[in-house]
Amino acid sequence: MSATVWGDIEFTAVRELRGPLAVVDGVSGVGWDEFARITLPSGERRHGLVLEVDRDLVLVQILEDTWGMDPDGLRVAFAGEPLHIPVGSGWLGRVCNGRGDPIDGGPPVFGRARAPVGGTPLNPLHRQPPSEPVLTGVGAVDALTTLVRGQKLPVFSAAGLPHLELAAQIAAQSTAGGEAFSVVFAGMGLTHPEAAFVRDALDERSAAGELVLLLNTADDPVIERLLTPRIALTVAEDLAFTGGRHVLVVMTDMTSYAEALREVSAERGEIPARRAYPGYLYSDLASLYERCGRIRGRPGSVTVLPVLTMPAYDITHPVPDLTGYITEGQIVLSRRTHALGVHPPVDALSSLSRLMRRGAGPGRTRADHLPVAAQLLASLARARQVRELADLVGEDALSQADRGYLAFDEAFLRDFVDQPRDRMRRLEDTLERAWRVLLTLPRSQLTMLPDELLDARGAREDPAAGGVREAGG
Incomplete structure (x- = not known):
């Protein structure tokens, strides 16, 4: 504000103060959005922007508010340009x-x-x-x-x-x-x-x-x-x-x-x-x-x-x-x-x-980023449907596969989404967590992931647990 070049003309006919607005009368040569300086009788200076011009009436919004201002004795100058x-x-x-x-x-x-x-x-x-x-x-x-x-x-x-x-x-x-x-x-x-x-x-x-x-x-x-x-x-x-x-x-x-x-x-x-x-x-x-x-x-x-x-x-x-x-x-x-x-x-x-x-994806984040994200969302949507069904019929009436989706939903929130407020998580760590959460589901349910990605992870069906585990895990 200190670098602003002000005009030599000051206008004193402030007709009204209305909330944060001032109505100045008898003004000429002023345009919309011009920066304004308002000088109080005490010498204090406040600033404003021109909101509206109607012939010789100008509506100025005061940046510091109009508290303690009296229309009498105010002097208003305009910079001839918007606020810089x-x-x-x-x-x-x-x-x-x-x-x-x-x-x-x-x-x-x-x-x-x-x-x-x-x-x-x-x-x-x-x-x-x-x-x-x-x-x-x-x-x-x-x-x-x-x-x-x-x-x-x-x-x-x-x-x-x-x-x-x-x-x-x-x-x-x-x-x-x-x-x-x-x-x-x-x-x-x-x-x-x-x-x-x-x-x-x-x-x-x-x-x-x-x-x-x-x-x-x-x-x-x-x-x-x-x-x-x-x-x-x-x-x-x-x-x-x-x-x-x-x-x-x-x-x-x-x-x-x-x-x-x-x-x-x-x-x-x-x-x-x-x-x-x-x-x-x-x-x-x-x-x-x-x-x-x-x-x-x-x-x-x-x-x-x-x-x-x-x-x-x-x-x-x-x-x-x-x-x-x-x-x-x-x-x-x-x-x-x-x-x-x-x-x-x-x-x-x-x-x-x-x-x-x-x-995201190859060359930007990681090659498996987009398919992993798509599979997470698809599995989460299915888990939400299962949870709604469980609310109606009870978890005991669910199939083993459906109960697996409830476990996935819990793991998604606790192991993937939840994060300390003061700790940064690298994308590499995030995607590894995503894989661990996804591998709680049977391979047959991971339809959004290419076989080569699942093979690279060594994922296979585990008939005993109804899920997937990594080879050697």
Whole structure:
């Protein structure tokens, strides 16, 4: 903000203050989305963005809120351009609030250039299709819903589920196969204990100069919440497309962001749409999610992992519903799995990565990755059917094969999905665990796996146990 060049004209006719908004009269030569500076009689300065221009009336949203402001005596100046921030590697290792101001005791962030926080849409002709994985160190995610560089893959959660812990774990552990990698973590509407938890969980990555941390807490101005993901993505784009890094942007909680958007929309008197959210919620979310990707001829990438909570665990709620239209899959957290004490409580059958086949398999992860993942999901679907049948007729009425699927379901959760919150799991270890779980089933049930893979594992029918064992095991 300090590098902004302000005009010589200041306007003093502030007609009204309404929530986080200010109505300024008698204004000329001002355009939409311009950056504004508001000077109070005491000399204190606040900042805002132009939301609307109607002849000589301008509606400004105040970033620091309008608390303690009096329309009389205010002076408003406009920069003649949208909000810009410095960009560059100076952001790495820093902890800032949702506006990008440091809260780590360090100096302001400086950069070699300035960039508008609104971003610039990528030319579709210049987009490079995603093709390499980002390994999160979370086994259930890496094996079954592989995250691909340049992808947007949301996490759907609900109140009471450990989505923040999972987001912090992914941010702390993720890698890009030894290439230059950074994480930009944008927290929105966090409580102070949650913000402290995130700082502690990501302290090691921050100390290594691989993390940018933006924290907007619940008691910060609501307008700041709308700015936080845009600043995060602006920083990430420069680190990726200018600095040549692979950047993972974790944004949580997008439902808090959407509620802030709804609040500002109501203050503006806009006609509400579904669930009182503004009618432009879809395009607003898309303006964030679509800023990920890769550019032909440039080495870096921006991958987006938005985390959102579904009110009442309703996946048809506008925020998850519209997010699902824009993004390429979803990771869904399960209340039932969480109640069993499994972390992360991923519902594998409801989760999907539509770009997984582009980023996994021979030459990218491991040759057996895709068939093993397909077999896990197929067997899990059958196990869920058997469990529903057992609820109706009782386990004693099940066949031996069906009881084997119940054992598989238990092994899948305990031996494959369950993982300590502070421990990274390599993909090699994850796939070996997957094989051990699958080999509890008879070979005749492993129809998604080629015979050569089963033969390489030395798997054979075990008539006594009704399952498969490895030769010599």
